[in-house]
Amino acid sequence: MAEAIDIRELNERIERHSSFVTNLVTGMNQQIIGQKHLIESLLIGLLSDGHVLLEGVPGLAKTKAIKTLASLIDAQFSRIQFTPDLLPADIIGTMIYSQQDGDFISKKGPIFANFVLADEINRAPAKVQSALLEAMQERQVTIGNETFPLPKPFLVLATQNPIEQEGTYPLPEAQVDRFMLKVVIDYPKLEEEKLIIRQNISGKESEVRPILRTNDIIDAREIVRQVYIDEKIEQYIADIVFATRYPEKYNLKELKDYISFGGSPRASINLALAARAYAFIKRRGYVIPEDVRAVAHDVLRHRIGLSYEAEASNVTSEEIISRILNSVEVP
Amino acid sequence: MSRKILFLFIFSCFSLFCKAQVTVDLSIDTLLIRVGEQTKLHLQVSMDAGASYDFPQFTDTIVAGVECLEESKPVITELNDGKRLLVSKDYLVTSFDSGHYYLPPLEVLVDQKAYQSRQSLSLKVFSVDVNLSKPNEFFGPKDVMNAPFAWEDWSLVFWLSIFLIPILCVCFYLIIRYRDNKPIIRHIKVAPKLPPHQKAMNEITAIKSEKKWAPEDSKEYYTKLTDTLRNYIKERYGFNAMEMTSAEIIERLTLEPDEQAMDELRELFQTSDLVKFAKYNALVNENDRNLVNAVDFINKTKVEVDPAELNKKQELTIEEKRSRTVKLSLLGGIIILSLLSIFILIYIVVELYELCF
Structure with a gap:
């Protein structure tokens, strides 16, 4: 206890x-x-x-x-x-x-x-x-x-x-x-x-x-740093960022041709930091998957490189992120 | 009177002579060849139509030093509206020793009577000039030339080989099925699909039997419990609950009429989120209550499946027993395919041998 x-x-x-x-x-x-x-x-x-x-x-x-x-x-x-x-x-x-x-x-x-x-x-x-x-x-x-x-x-x-x-x-x-x-x-x-x-x-x-x-x-930043992130959430963040790099491993083979490069490790770090700050704003001492999903678009949209195929097909990074969030299993 | 008789006799003899006239001509393409070079002899006989003829045949040499390499088939040309025939035949000759050769007149049998060609020929064979002062320019004999690859020669063998593989596979499969005393087509026994609520209840029973009440096991306990519920919701309501957060699932289920069931589910998800993500150690009675809440939610929202339909599905999936006919057809198939594959294999081997040697 x-x-x-x-x-x-x-x-x-x-x-x-x-x-x-x-x-x-x-x-x-x-x-x-x-x-x-x-x-x-x-x-x-x-x-x-x-x-x-x-x-x-x-x-x-x-x-x-x-x-x-x-x-x-x-x-x-x-x-x-x-x-x-x-x-x-x-x-x-x-x-x-x-x-x-x-x-x-x-x-x-x-x-x-x-x-x-x-x-x-x-x-x-x-x-x-x-x-x-x-x-x-x-x-x-x-x-x-x-x-x-x-x-x-x-x-x-x-x-x-x-x-x-x-x-x-x-x-x-x-x-x-x-x-x-x-x-x-x-x-x-x-x-x-x-x-x-x-x-x-x-x-x-x-x-x-x-x-x-x-x-x-x-x-306040000091307090935010103490917000607890469970390893399940860490796994969830890593899965999301990995899905931007290797979508085929997450049953998103159709996205492979649309992504020229995925999120960097800085994306994972920032996703965790932003989720923690979001939990703080929501007056919570721990991060839940909702926090990660709430900030995922803002953290990832500028970190996903779109290929020519994506541009030709009018596929945006927003759509790619949404598809990833709807495909990666929530802990 | 006697003059007339003499004239008639001479005329008759001349006519007879003219009728039996056979001429044989011999010619050659060139009279000068180098050692090993080839040239053609043309033998031509002119005779009446209907007469039999027989050209000379050379198995090795025409004269010592002049070899006959090849004989062509006789070519017949009709003359004088088919009354006369001109038959010609070619001989490919060569010589490997320099010198001057005399080719005597050749003999052709026409109606079993021998006629010699009117010409005799000479063939001059000379060697190649060699500069003995430059021995480096001498070259040894060339290798035997390989015949160029022709796909037409190999295509049948190739396609038969390809065709043989599936036949052998089918044959092998049939042998295995026959040996194991099984039907040709495997009837997969599909386990009857349980309705979502029954599946979830089975899983909950398993979770309960594991008795993971200890604080260090709470996380695993709630993870399994919520996963079971999310799977149930996914199958029962048809949306991807496994990829949704607790709040999103609750939001999607707002149309569910049973408010109490929804409140219980909400409480369960809140506790599980605390346990899973906030190191919260739930009390034993809390665990029990949430387990009961999960069972209640499933019972209140389940959709009963018609048992008749389940039975029907089971009847369809029962493995059929093999009959004697099936066994015989298996054996027949194996024999036919084996014979076919043996025949193809022999044919391929023979063809390959002929192509390679």
Whole structure:
């Protein structure tokens, strides 16, 4: 019974420490109408220290959602508008000559913040997008010969327009794999649309005040790390990721020709981390298969490479993930 | 008067002579050949139609040093509206010794009478020039040339060999069936398919008999119990419950009218999720209650199958006994197939021998 008490104790601790989740969601809902999934995904990224990529057509409140989240937390926030003429130095910083000291000094770029909004990340060429690689993975930036650690927490929240739109550059695989979640935002529902109109034409701008400190986030992350993942869940996660690589082993032979490459080990890690954060949001001290399924699409959709056959047959990664989830046995 | 008689006599003799005229001609393609080179002799006889003829036959040589390699069949050409015949025959000759050979006139028998060719021939055989100062340019005799591969020669053997394999397999199968005293076609005894609820109840009885109540066995106990229930739901309701989470299964079953059964199922799934994923150790009475809940859910949602249909299925699947006729037909089949395969095998071996040697 001792182990059972541990879970109960953990549940109670989560109940105590996760109260801020309700406040954050309420604060977000005051600014963003609908988009429940978007808000949940941003919280998952925040709690599991994973970067989030938001994709959707212009005007779906992607930037507003990120700005609101950053405003609700008392932390450094910077916004970088990605443009075709942006340079890596514009993001990470550069060495400048100081006449006063007679030497080169490092001028830090806007990446040195807790929350970095990389707006329309796919408007900049791959060279600039790659400037984020070290920052996102190592949580540090090298300017000249000097390496600077980034502040904690450090989170890149990027937005992008669908690739099909003009003047966009697709993100390199190495870059896109570093985003824990890729959230696809859809249009709001009819009722939500009416509320959006009402809110925006009233002329009243509700002020967003910080309700959380960065230390609260760091503490919450510590609790999230304690959320229990049973080996059955680990097996389930591994099965899902393996099914993206070897679908024929999971009675999904028809998907084999549609997948050029499956999820990397980073996909398994992020699936487990995201499921744990999702369990925390749901005030649970343990992960159940529902948590894995809830985050599977966001974690895997940008990690599955589609073949030419898939593109010719109009098969999307969404469909592939759904088929996999419906075929892998739930523990 | 005597002049007329003399004239008539001379005319008659001339006519007789003309009727019996036989001419034999001999010619050759070339009078000069190199050692080993071949040339053709043409022997031609002109005679009246209806006369018998016999050309000379050479088994080895025509004259010493000139060998006859091949004789063609006589070729007959009709002349003068079929009154006369021109019969010709060719001889392929060669020589392996240089020198000058005399070919005497050849003799043809026409109506058992010998006629010699009007010509005699000479054949000059000369050796190849060899530069003795360059011995490196001498080459040994060439190997015997292999005949080119012709699929037509091998196709019948090939297809017969292919055909022989299934015959031998069938023959072997029949022998085995005959030896084991079994019918030709195996009647697979299909076990009667149990209805989902009965299958689930059997599994629950097995789980119960295992008596895995200890805390360390709870996980296994609940895994088996929920798997049994999910399999039952899959077969009973027809959706893939094995690939669905507890919440998804409950959501799919919301249309089930028995609310109490649904509440019991929900409670069971919640406990099993806690045990399976949260290290929760259920109490013994909790285990019992959940087992009872599972049985209750199955009993409340089961669909009874018509027993007559089950019996019908069983009757159909009973193995039929072999009759004497079947046994005889097996034996007959074995004999026919064996004979056929032996015949084909002999034919293949003979053909292969002829093709290879």
